[in-house]
Amino acid sequence: MSNYDQMWKELGLDLPSHEGLLNFLGEAYQGIYLTQKNRPTGMAYFDFVISEVHGLRIKEIVDARKAGKKGIGTFCVYVPEELVLAANGIYIGLCAGAEVGTPQAEQYLPRNTCALIKAFFGFKLANLCPYGEVTDLIVGETTCDGKKKAYEAFNEITGKVHVMDLPNTKSAEGRALWRSEVARLKEKLEAVTGVKITAERLAEATKIVNDKRRALQRLAALRAAAPTPISGLDALLINQVAFYDDPLRFTEMLNKLCDELDERVKDTVGVAPADAPRILVSGSPMAIPNWKLHHLLETSGAAVVGEESCVGARNYRALTPEKFDGLEDALTKIAERYLTIDCACFTPNDERLENIVKMRDDLKADGIVHYALQFCTLYTSEGFKVAKELKEFPFLRVETDYSMEDAGQLKTRIEAFLEMVRNRKK
Amino acid sequence: MPRIGLDIGSRNIKIALLDGERITVLKKEPSGFDPMERCRRLLAELPAGQITATGYGRHLAEKDFSCATVSEISAFARGARFFDPTVRTVIDVGGQDSKAIRVDGAGRVLLFEMNDKCAAGTGKFLEIMARALEMTMEEFGDPLHRNESRVRIGSLCTVFAESEVVSLIGRGADRRSIAYALHDMAAERVSSLVGRIGVEPSVMLAGGCARNPLFAELLAKRLGTPLLIGETPEFTGAVGAALTE
Numbered sequence: 001m002s003n004y005d006q007m008w009k010e011l012g013l014d015l016p017s018h019e020g021l022l023n024f025l026g027e028a029y030q031g032i033y034l035t036q037k038n039r040p041t042g043m044a045y046f047d048f049v050i051s052e053v054h055g056l057r058i059k060e061i062v063d064a065r066k067a068g069k070k071g072i073g074t075f076c077v078y079v080p081e082e083l084v085l086a087a088n089g090i091y092i093g094l095c096a097g098a099e100v101g102t103p104q105a106e107q108y109l110p111r112n113t114c115a116l117i118k119a120f121f122g123f124k125l126a127n128l129c130p131y132g133e134v135t136d137l138i139v140g141e142t143t144c145d146g147k148k149k150a151y152e153a154f155n156e157i158t159g160k161v162h163v164m165d166l167p168n169t170k171s172a173e174g175r176a177l178w179r180s181e182v183a184r185l186k187e188k189l190e191a192v193t194g195v196k197i198t199a200e201r202l203a204e205a206t207k208i209v210n211d212k213r214r215a216l217q218r219l220a221a222l223r224a225a226a227p228t229p230i231s232g233l234d235a236l237l238i239n240q241v242a243f244y245d246d247p248l249r250f251t252e253m254l255n256k257l258c259d260e261l262d263e264r265v266k267d268t269v270g271v272a273p274a275d276a277p278r279i280l281v282s283g284s285p286m287a288i289p290n291w292k293l294h295h296l297l298e299t300s301g302a303a304v305v306g307e308e309s310c311v312g313a314r315n316y317r318a319l320t321p322e323k324f325d326g327l328e329d330a331l332t333k334i335a336e337r338y339l340t341i342d343c344a345c346f347t348p349n350d351e352r353l354e355n356i357v358k359m360r361d362d363l364k365a366d367g368i369v370h371y372a373l374q375f376c377t378l379y380t381s382e383g384f385k386v387a388k389e390l391k392e393f394p395f396l397r398v399e400t401d402y403s404m405e406d407a408g409q410l411k412t413r414i415e416a417f418l419e420m421v422r423n424r425k426k
Numbered sequence: 427m428p429r430i431g432l433d434i435g436s437r438n439i440k441i442a443l444l445d446g447e448r449i450t451v452l453k454k455e456p457s458g459f460d461p462m463e464r465c466r467r468l469l470a471e472l473p474a475g476q477i478t479a480t481g482y483g484r485h486l487a488e489k490d491f492s493c494a495t496v497s498e499i500s501a502f503a504r505g506a507r508f509f510d511p512t513v514r515t516v517i518d519v520g521g522q523d524s525k526a527i528r529v530d531g532a533g534r535v536l537l538f539e540m541n542d543k544c545a546a547g548t549g550k551f552l553e554i555m556a557r558a559l560e561m562t563m564e565e566f567g568d569p570l571h572r573n574e575s576r577v578r579i580g581s582l583c584t585v586f587a588e589s590e591v592v593s594l595i596g597r598g599a600d601r602r603s604i605a606y607a608l609h610d611m612a613a614e615r616v617s618s619l620v621g622r623i624g625v626e627p628s629v630m631l632a633g634g635c636a637r638n639p640l641f642a643e644l645l646a647k648r649l650g651t652p653l654l655i656g657e658t659p660e661f662t663g664a665v666g667a668a669l670t671e
Contacts, residue, residue, distance in 0.1 A: 411497060413497075420536070
């Protein structure tokens with residue numbers, strides 16, 4: 001790792017603390033991931049990506065920037081990746097999944113802010129996220145009150161935040177606002193990258209992003225098999241890596257893995273016993289390296305078969321049309337595609353309930369665990385609606401953060417839930 | 427072979443020995459610093475049996491005694507049904523957590539809710555408040571307390587509620603009124619937890635706090651239903667564990 005020290009120093013990272021973070025991450029990965037049994041061999045690529053998460057990938061981006069490309073940081077699946085790629089930008093989901101720099105973050109944010117927002121602040125203020133340092137523009141969005149206010153402060157610190165005004169409803173007026181916001185982002189990206197975004201460039205970019213989504217959809221469909229050919233932890237990791245890896249390489253490697261999983265399904269090879277309770281996880285995003293819930297579920301005997309989440313189905317469910325009739329049409333089609341996303345920040349948001357039921361049925365889930373980050377008003381509120389919609393179907397509501405203090409209590413709940421699910425299956 | 431249920435709670439270890447459907451031994455001891463040592467001592471006094479562990483220390487026991495484990499929720503459901511087959515709602519208010527469980531006629535869990543990472547509405551809350559009032563648990567949970575001073579406790583948080591109690595004492599409020607208000611607050615907290623799964627009769631109150639008559643009375647009032655309370659409510663989990671196949 002030390003051969004990256006010079007690069008990290010130039011990026012302004014706090015080297016001793018950063019080394020501590022990487023050691024912690026390595027140990028967590030060893031304990032949580034590498035102890036899993038019977039993993040597909042195709043996971044070797046993703047293991048490698050993680051081992052180089054702050055190393056080789058950062059070096060690639062540093063080199064690409066030297067060659068004239070720009071790094072575009074995002075925190076949300078509403079930021080159109082097609083536009084970023086069409087501007088010859090590198091699309092980077094920023095670090096927000098570990099409890100880092102909390103005391104520093106609380107200088108700007110109230111204590112009852114969700115762990116994800118505190119983490120992206122913490123990573124920046126503690127100088128621990130190289131990704132933030134290799135961005136030329138950070139695109140925020142008005143998805144919740146916490147993020148809205150956080151971006152104001154984040155812009156004071158970094159001076160490179162552009163916020164997209166996401167409407168609260170999907171009304172005609174809301175759609176018009178969003179369409180104009182997509183056009184405004186196009187202008188901003190052109191100004192930052194110096195690249196003119198054309199319909200042709202957007203079509204090429206859309207193909208790349210759609211291919212990535214198709215590969216993620218393929219992975220999702222394979223998890224419907226019983227026994228499931230890949231652990232929920234591994235599938236979650238792939239969905240997390242999708243936000244910062246090179247998209248072409250990622251798609252190629254994921255399709256290779258899916259070829260292997262096809263064989264596994266044919267031979268009914270799985271990672272968990274065929275009678276393991278199949279769990280769909282639904283709710284708040286799990287940014288890397290937030291593996292807490294999946295780890296607790298799978299070490300308690302469950303097989304997680306899907307993520308109804310931004311780091312999951314919300315990211316890949318819808319494709320963007322690939323044929324455009326000029327630039328304006330392209331921007332309209334891209335804007336519309338993003339408004340199919342069923343985030344709890346919209347009101348009403350009934351399509352999310354339909355999507356949960358559909359995923360449950362497609363994946364043959366035996367139970368649903370609703371995951372909300374503590375203080376995430378949107379997803380904690382929708383948890384009640386989801387419970388009501390599912391009626392008697394086994395449902396467990398979990399509200400937590402990144403700390404491990406409540407692991408024991410969560411484990412009790414999860415074990416009881418799985419006992420309940422097993423009883424129902426009998 | 428007799429069956430042994432071991433409920434390793436945050437405050438107390440409870441142990442139940444069952445010969446078929448008959449309870450032959452019930453024992454309780456504080457968990458202390460070394461709960462496994464206490465378990466070993468308790469087990470040494472019993473005939474050999476098939477052990478099932480529950481409670482927060484169940485996975486420690488799993489290693490030490492290579493025994494089966496079951497979550498507290500399933501154990502309480504089973505134990506409650508053993509004590510009264512008409513039970514459909516089980517409320518357990520234990521030392522560090524509280525839970526509400528809906529069960530079917532066979533003692534299977536249909537639905538449950540547990541308190542979040544917070545002591546309000548648990549036995550620990552009442553214990554701390556009794557200490558702040560310098561009362562024994564018996565004095566504190568006296569069903570004859572009434573809120574004559576019309577005391578209000580505003581804070582749900584144990585830490586803040588404790589300082590509220592201190593300032594109430596400073597202002598000269600009578601201890602009996604404060605005790606009443608504190609119990610009512612704990613009852614409110616637990617009843618809101620129960621509200622999430624709904625109240626279906628019969629309703630049983632289990633766990634150590636069922637021994638607190640004032641709490642039981644106020645909770646029954648808030649839920650609008652009588653509560654079944656067994657003779658040995660704190661052993662519900664241990665008995666349920668022993669009954670686990």
